[in-house]
Amino acid sequence: MATKTAPNTFADVIKKAEAEHKKKADTYGADVLAMREKVERFGIEKEQAEEKLNSIRASFTRADDTVSAEEYSTALAATDRAGQLIDGGKRVLKNLESKPVHSHGHVAERIAEAVRAILPSDVEVFSTFADVKAEKTDNAYAIVRQLSPTEFASGREAAEVVVRVHRNPRFAAMLTAEKLARAVEGRGWFVSGAHKPGDRMYETHAVGIDEVRIQEVHVFSAIPILKSDPTEAAAKQAASSLVTDAASRVDVGVPVSFQPIPGGGVRAPQFSIRVKRVRLNSKTVKGERQTEVIAEVAFQTNTLSMSVGSIREALRDAAQALSGRFVGNLGVVAEGVATKPLTDPAGAGTSGSEHVVAVRFIAESVTA
Incomplete structure (x- = not known):
C-alpha cells in the first residue's frame, strides 16, 4: 500500500x-x-x-x-x-x-508583528530573508522579506524590508504605507528620514497584491541587543529626556516657554527642573545585561503661587512612563521605576528652594 x-x-x-x-x-x-x-x-x-x-x-x-x-x-x-x-x-x-546575500531575518520578524496587528486575524503572516515565489490560494497571506543585512546601532536593528500581501483580486486593498507606518511607530520604531506616517515607504498595488517597501526601518526587541557597554553619556541623555518630559507635564495654567539648562534640564518663568547627577552601574551575566541608572533631579518654583508638589507629581508620572520604553545605548526600561525624595518634601510650598528627587530605573539588554 x-x-x-x-x-x-x-x-x-x-x-x-x-x-x-x-x-x-x-x-x-x-x-x-x-x-x-x-x-x-x-x-x-x-x-x-x-x-x-x-x-x-x-x-x-x-x-x-x-x-x-x-x-x-x-x-x-x-x-x-x-x-x-x-x-x-x-x-x-x-x-x-551592492547586492549582499545574507541570512538575516530578525528585522523582518519584528515588522511581521506590526503587520499582524493591522491585517485581519485570518491572514497568515510569514517573515523570511529568502526570495519566495507566491502561492496561488483563496486565502490571503502576507510575506515580510528582509532585503538587506541587519545593522546594529545603539540597541536598535535596521534593515530594508518589503511587505507583500497576496489576496483575492476581488477584495479591496488590505495594506497601505500609512497604515503600516502607524503600526511601526506605535511600537516605538521608526523609519529613517520620515517626517510623517508613510514617508520613505513605497507603496504599490497590482492585481491581488499590495506591496510596501521600507528603505530603512529601525526596530528593537523586547530585550534589545546592545553590542557595546552602556555609557554614562547615554544615562545622562535618558535623564535629560526624563526631566524634559516632566516639565511638559507641569500645568501652570498658561502656555509655557522653556529655555534649556546646560547639563540637561529646562527653565520657565514659573519653575525650573534639571539633572543634578547621574550614576550608572551595569552587570552582565551569561549575556543578559542589567543597567541601573539613578538620576538625581533638582527642581524649584520661581513664584509663590506655585507649589513644587505639582512638579514632584509630574516627575513621578514621567518616571512611571519610562517602563517598557527603549532608551538608546541602554536598553528597554523594566517595570518598577522608583522615585525617592532626597530633600525634605515638607517644604512643598516653598518658592526658590531647591528640591531633589532620585529616579531609579533598570534598563535590560543582551550582548548578542
Missing part, C-alpha cells in the same frame, strides 16, 4: 527556500574576498605590464632595435589584458557588494 505524503504547507516552502538561500549566503563572503584578491592581483599585473611596455617604448626612442615585433605585440596585449581584467573585476565586485 502506497504511503501518502502530506502536502507541503507554505511554511514548508519558505523553509526550503531559506535553506537554499542560506547556502548562497554562506559562500557570499568567500566570493567577495576572492574577487577582492583577484582585483588586487590584476592591479599588480597591470602595473608590471605597463612598466615593461614603457621600457620597450623607451628603447625605441634610443633607436634600439633589439626588441622584436612579437615582443612588443605581446607587451601591448598583456597591458590591454590586465586593464580589461581589472575593470571587469571591479564591476563584478561592485555588483557583489
